[in-house]
Amino acid sequence: MNSKTPPSDPVPSPGPRQLTLGELASATGMDLDGGAEAAVDRVASLLEAGPGAVSFLANTRYRRQLAQTRATAVILHPSESVEGYPFRILYSRNPYFDFARVARLLNPLPAVQPGIAPSAVVAADARVDAAAEIGEGVVVQSGAAIGPGCRIGPGVVIGSDARLGADCRIEANAAILAGVRLGDRVHVQAGAVIGSDGFGFARGEHHWEAVPQLGAVIIEDDVCIGANTTVDRGSQGDTVIEQGCKLDNLVQVAHNVRIGAHTVIAANTGISGSTVIGSCCTIGGAVGIAGHLEIAAGTTLTGMAMVTGSITDPGIYSSGVPASPNREWRRNAVRFGQLEGLVRRVEQLEKTLGAGDKE
Structure with a gap:
């Protein structure tokens, strides 16, 4: 239709x-x-x-x-x-x-009203199921396919050759870009961008050269993507979010990341490229995860944790320094800068005491 x-x-x-x-x-x-x-x-x-x-x-x-x-x-x-x-x-x-x-x-969701709004722009070779609802100002580009029961909100862009399964809900002004694959019952909140280019640049002598991002994004069934969250396409392979994952608002998922089934991620978390997160993980707000890591299934990362190495044993992991009164913080900051010298003094004392014991 x-x-x-x-x-x-x-x-x-x-x-x-x-x-x-x-x-x-x-x-x-x-x-x-x-x-x-x-x-x-x-x-x-x-x-x-x-x-x-x-x-x-x-x-x-x-x-x-x-x-x-x-x-x-x-x-x-x-x-x-x-x-x-x-x-x-x-x-x-x-x-x-x-x-x-x-x-x-x-409080059931509003029923889908099948049809294409007059102001929508749908490419001639796009396939829109007769049971889908296409809202005002939607753009559906060449080769895209939208399944039955989908509700596409106003101002949404569905890129070329993108595929949406059944009963997806894409809220206002979200972008599902070229080649993205969504399973069934995927919910994408307003302003989210799925399939943007990953941050890939090769450094030359005097400038940076963009590396073409040739992969796609695959989002499996029953995934929820929060408002203004971004999921980058893969550089060569694909970025994958497995079934049942729930991502909060303002989450950044970089290229070639894989997120295991039923993992939940709170707002402002950033996941760097090619990291693999296991299933059923719980990731708190504003967590930073470096690239090319592996996070074991069942891991919990508390808010504002900074993960710079792989986690192979599931458990609860935390980092960061809780807020404290300013005067106390300033004293502790000075002491933190003195730790290296303190460690060296302790090592020297241990050597001296050890030598004394041998005598």
Whole structure:
């Protein structure tokens, strides 16, 4: 469907839905204690929840708020003791996870409205599935293919020979550039750029020569890419983000990086070229990872860590210096500069003491 076929009459966003607690329990597999017919239509924190709301407790620091909440139902771990509270209970082994599922059930995404907006520009040889929605000002270049159920927001650019699987959502002004491959249900937030040239330059005697970036970007199923995040194409091979990964806003993924399945990466993290990150890693905000490294599956890097060597044993890794009062920081900075001399003095003392022991 490449002709200009305006989307059908707009259907208002469904907005919050109303479901009974019995319906929620059935949809999520949680056990319900009381009031299956009670209706809810929103989620909220324990203190902000009122009648008709579902809340949750996942952190014991907030347990005291159970006595104050007016929520209709609260999602709790089975180990919690809640005798005497007036709310209904949905029991979950992972309350925050199931809270997210409930929030999605009560707030479904707007339905895709198939069609191509009049102001969109779609190349004659591009393939747009009849069940896809192409918004205002979208550009779909030659050879691109967009699968069924995709929703392409206003101002998006889909580059030449790019491929989008089924049910992808590309938000306003994102760019999916030439040759990029997206799997099914990929969500790209506004302003993200997928498939830009990697930072590749060869140094000559007096100038830098750009190295052609000839690879692509492959993003597998169920990946989420945050707003203004950039994923560079490979230089020769491809940059790959495996299934289920979640990248926050303002993340930089350099050329030829590979990120293993179900890894999550927080905002402002930068990953240098050709680094391989294993599956199920957790990477905090503003982490810096040097190039050509390997990070073991299951590794956690806390916020602002600087990784300059490969990590072969999974665990929790941290670096950086926490903020401290300025006078204390200045004293410690001076002492840091004195460490080399201190080490040499200790080594000399050890040698002297060792010589004395031998006598």
